[in-house]
Amino acid sequence: MLVVRAGFWGMITLCWVSVFIPVLRSFSRYGKLASGAEVGNGRRAMKLFNHPALYIPSSLGFKLFYTWLLIFNxxxxxxxxxxxxxxxxxxxxAILYAFDQPCSAQPQLEIHSLTVSVLLEFHAVRRVYECWKVHRFSGTSMQHVTVSAGGIxxxxxxxxxxxxxxGVICPLVPRGKLWPLVPGILLFLVGSYHQHKCHKILAQLRRGPERRYGVPFGDWFQIVSCPHYLSEIIIYASFAVISETATQWVCVLWVASNLVITxxxxxxxxxxxxxxxxxLGRKAIIPFLI
Known part of the structure; x- marks a missing residue:
């Protein structure tokens, strides 16, 4: 428990520190934000770490992320x-047990946490499909290898x-309440539906051979610039609603921090x-707020 939560807190801290430190800010950019002249530029101290050889195509990076998630989960x-x-x-x-105290009683399947794991599996399957069959990545879309490592x-x-x-492996207290499953699953379905729809809208903008960027319209793009990021936050918030655990809410905090900045x-x-x-009157990611 503590190892996983500490990992999330470490990533949250690094995420916000990157806003103020140029070299970290440069590493954290990907896609159109890291394309073109930005790659390889900067102060002398940054050039070694910001070398073009340390960037990989975003298409490869995202396929790597979600294929890894699917296999690991x-x-x-x-x-x-x-x-x-x-x-x-x-x-x-067994490795997890080495860091966290195992159950004294027979491990059981805890329905709330198991539901989160199964929904995460569906999320991984959809994202792998989208990376291979829906997304149309620009030829200039790149990401630093540190982004790839952070994603994994x-x-x-x-x-x-x-x-x-x-969690699934050690339900320390009885969990008799089933009502969080309903709003949690509904949130997951809403977030997944709109994220898939927004990804299709973005892909349709790049049907030409040059795959240039354009202004997207339709669905939640009418109110925010990055509805696919908003949908991602909703998806992970649905996991927290279902599980009602502090670790899952820290996970949401990381996802929200990373995607609000991006x-x-x-x-x-x-x-x-x-x-x-x-x-157009759009906000960046949170309707009417940010």
Whole structure:
């Protein structure tokens, strides 16, 4: 529990520190925010770490993120199933036990946390599909290898977070309330539907051979510049509503911190790139607020 939560707090701290430190800010940019002249530029002290060779295509990075999440979360679900019947942890859960105190009683399947793990699996399947079949990445869209490493680290923590505090493997207290499942699953479905729809809208903007960026319209793009980020926050908030655990809410705080910062940068990029964009009256990511 403490290891996973500490990992999220560390990423949250690094996320906000990157706002004020140029070299970290440069590393954290990806996609259109890291394309073109930004790659490889900067002060002399930054050039080595900001070298173009340390950037990979965003298409590769996102496929790597979600393929890793799908594989890792699938393995965890298999291990949880085995643990619930045999009482013996396998490889990954055995490592988790080394850092967190195991149950004194027979491990059981905790329905709320198990639901989060299953929904995360559906999320991973959809995102892998979108990365391969829906997204149309620009040829100049890049991300620093530190973004790739951070993404993989996050999805390790995200997959582990339902298994702690108290989690699937160790339900420390009885969980008789089933009502959080209903609003949580509804939130997940709403977030997933709108994120998929917004990803399709973005993909349709790049149907030409040059795959240039344009101003998206439709669905939640009418009110915010980055509704796909808003949807992602809603998806992870749904996990917290279902599980009612502190670790899951810290996970939401990380997702919100990362995407609000990236959403604000993207919003300012739209304003700079497209004259008259501000007249659309959109916020960056949170309707009517940010």
């Amino acid at each position: 699938s393995l965890l679900l298999v291990e949880v199933s085995y643990l619930s019947y045999s009482g013996k942890p396998l490889c990954i859960l 680290a996050f999805y390790i923590l995200a997959a582990l977070s339902p298994l702690v505090d108290p 959403g604000l940068r993207t919003h300012h990029w739209y304003i700079k790139k497209f004259p008259g964009y501000q007249s």
